[in-house]
Amino acid sequence: MDGANDGASKGACNCGGCGSDGNDKFLNPTPMLDELESGPWPSFVSGFKDMAERTKKPMLRGVLDQLEYSYNTKMGYWKGGLVTVDGYGAGVITRYSMIKDKFPEAAEFHTMRIQPAPGLHYNTDMLRELCDIWEKHGSGIITLHGQTGDIMLQGIEQDKVQECFDELNEKGWDLGGAGAGMRTGVSCIGPGRCENACYDNLKLHLKALKHFVGQVHRPEWNYKLKFKFSGCPNDCTNAIMRSDLAVIGTWKDAIQVDRDEVRSWIEERGIDALVNQVINHCPTKAISLNDGDMVIEARDCVRCMHCLNVMPKALSPGRERGISLLMGGKNTLKVGVNMGSLIVPFMKMESDEDIEEFLELIEEIIDWWDDAGLDHERIGETIERVGLKQFLEGIGREADINMVSRPRDNPYFKAKY
Ligand code: SF4
Ligand code: SF4
Numbered sequence: 001m002d003g004a005n006d007g008a009s010k011g012a013c014n015c016g017g018c019g020s021d022g023n024d025k026f027l028n029p030t031p032m033l034d035e036l037e038s039g040p041w042p043s044f045v046s047g048f049k050d051m052a053e054r055t056k057k058p059m060l061r062g063v064l065d066q067l068e069y070s071y072n073t074k075m076g077y078w079k080g081g082l083v084t085v086d087g088y089g090a091g092v093i094t095r096y097s098m099i100k101d102k103f104p105e106a107a108e109f110h111t112m113r114i115q116p117a118p119g120l121h122y123n124t125d126m127l128r129e130l131c132d133i134w135e136k137h138g139s140g141i142i143t144l145h146g147q148t149g150d151i152m153l154q155g156i157e158q159d160k161v162q163e164c165f166d167e168l169n170e171k172g173w174d175l176g177g178a179g180a181g182m183r184t185g186v187s188c189i190g191p192g193r194c195e196n197a198c199y200d201n202l203k204l205h206l207k208a209l210k211h212f213v214g215q216v217h218r219p220e221w222n223y224k225l226k227f228k229f230s231g232c233p234n235d236c237t238n239a240i241m242r243s244d245l246a247v248i249g250t251w252k253d254a255i256q257v258d259r260d261e262v263r264s265w266i267e268e269r270g271i272d273a274l275v276n277q278v279i280n281h282c283p284t285k286a287i288s289l290n291d292g293d294m295v296i297e298a299r300d301c302v303r304c305m306h307c308l309n310v311m312p313k314a315l316s317p318g319r320e321r322g323i324s325l326l327m328g329g330k331n332t333l334k335v336g337v338n339m340g341s342l343i344v345p346f347m348k349m350e351s352d353e354d355i356e357e358f359l360e361l362i363e364e365i366i367d368w369w370d371d372a373g374l375d376h377e378r379i380g381e382t383i384e385r386v387g388l389k390q391f392l393e394g395i396g397r398e399a400d401i402n403m404v405s406r407p408r409d410n411p412y413f414k415a416k417y
Contacts, residue, residue: 026053030064032071051140059139059155062105066097083110083158085165089218091175092161108157112138112164113150113176115216118205118229119189120145129171137164147242149186149228150176180376181219182212183226186243190231196308197231198249198321199349204358205229211359222373222382225366232317233303239329239340244379245362246326246340249349251318254298255307261314262294278307322348323358327365328380338380341388345402361395368394 027049037043045064052060070076081094093111100107114130130151134140139155146152156164165175176184187205191197208227215221228239232249239246266274274294279287286300287307296307298318308315325347326340344361348354365379372394373382383391392399 026056027061028065028068030068033064033068048141055135055140057139058105059109059157060141062103062107063109063139063155066099066103066106069099069103078109083161085162085175087217088175090178090181091217093178109139109155110158110161112153112156112161112168113146113148113178113184114153114168115174115176115184115209116145116149116151116186118185118187118202118209119192120149120186121189121192126171130168130173133164133167133171137167145186148176149184175217177216177219177224179219180221180223181217181225182215183224184216185209185227185229186237186239187229188231188236190229190249194231195312196234196249196305196317198251198317199231199323201229201231201247201249204247204323204349204355207355208359208362221366221370223376223378225369225379232305234305234309240326241329241337241339242331243329243340244327245365246329248324248326249317250303250322250324250346252320252322252346253318255296255301255318256316257294257296258314258316259293262311265311265314266292278310281306281310322346322350322354325361328378328383330378330380338384340380341383342402342404343397345400364395 030045033045036045048060048064051057052064066077077098078095079098081096083092083094085091091113093113095109095111097103097106097108117126131140131142134142134153137156137160138153141154143152143154153164168174185205185208187201188194188197190199190201192202205227208229209216225245226243227245227247228237228243229247230237230239230249235246235248237243239248269277271289271292275289278294279289283304283306284300284302286297286302288295288297308317323344323346324342325344327343328338329340330338347358349358368391369379369382372386372390373379374385377385388403388405389399
């Protein structure tokens with residue numbers, strides 16, 4: 001590699017292309033990165049530069065220089081390693097520069113994964129404390145929330161990680177999951193603010209986190225396992241697509257209909273709107289008009305949420321509420337992108353006993369996977385490989401006509417592929 005940086009001329013750029021001596025401004029020229037600022041979207045480059053200029057942290061300048069060099073050479077230069085805090089075996093994602101001689105300011109740029117609060121809501125005091133600690137020890141860059149669900153504190157050197165963690169932990173924060181263990185769980189705001197919530201997903205998230213906290217911090221399985229808790233089939237956490245264990249609120253009986261609100265809706269928008277926006281969009285034709293009145297055939301409803309989303313005041317989930325458990329959702333790996341299969345069609349989730357029963361079931365599922373799974377194999381892949389029959393026998397459950405291998409239609413899926 002040409003132009004190795006001896007670190008003596010602070011700010012001198014070694015990207016090999018811009019020729020700057022770096023002495024005029026804090027940041028070195030980054031013509032390739034600058035082009036990313038001109039598009040219609042908010043640019044991470046602008047944010048990065050702004051932060052670097054304000055904080056004058058050499059680490060940020062070094063990372064921009066290395067990224068510019070990466071764009072020029074079409075190569076990435078980060079490699080992994082192992083950084084932990086006392087008593088933990090996971091939670092810090094390491095990034096060591098492979099070309100630290102060239103860009104010594106970017107020699108290390110590790111990420112600390114921090115557990116989010118259930119529902120991803122915080123008060124401002126908590127966030128201020130988090131920011132102050134992070135600015136003191138790290139780069140100051142935060143991602144809320146990464147695809148993992150964690151608060152991602154990006155950019156810290158190894159020798160500052162323990163002290164930073166101790167201060168965060170003192171304020172009640174903890175590291176999230178990484179490696180072959182229980183990953184950080186995610187839940188939607190649920191009953192905290194949403195009328196569609198069919199169970200207290202915030203409470204279940206917290207209980208599950210406490211139950212599996214050892215496996216979050218000390219990975220011990222074949223591979224990773226991730227919970228997501230959505231309060232209703234709208235699945236705002238993307239659980240079915242992006243988690244091994246998707247816990248989705250649902251109901252067993254009929255959708256609740258407020259007749260007065262249905263009449264108001266029709267008076268305001270007209271009967272054609274009811275037909276075109278609601279009835280014709282029901283995927284199973286469960287809704288019909290009877291003498292100008294809206295009728296829903298409960299046994300045909302597949303809980304796609306469409307009608308409830310269009311008529312939120314008039315329609316709400318039924319009274320007999322609980323959860324469905326779908327398993328095996330994941331992004332690309334050995335057997336391609338999977339959505340979860342519906343393994344437990346309905347389970348009540350009202351009392352502490354219900355939660356205990358749920359956690360026992362998850363323990364059984366994990367025990368089976370730990371025995372039957374191969375190294376680096378997600379649970380959905382294990383089930384795909386050995387077959388659903390063997391999986392159900394392994395966890396001692398009977399096959400049920402209500403189990404389905406893939407979710408049924410839901411127009412509110414956020415499809416990426
Ligand atoms: Fe509300 Fe359902 Fe979305 Fe949760 S998943 S925020 S309960 S609509
Ligand atoms: Fe039809 Fe979906 Fe409404 Fe059920 S929730 S009645 S399937 S539109």
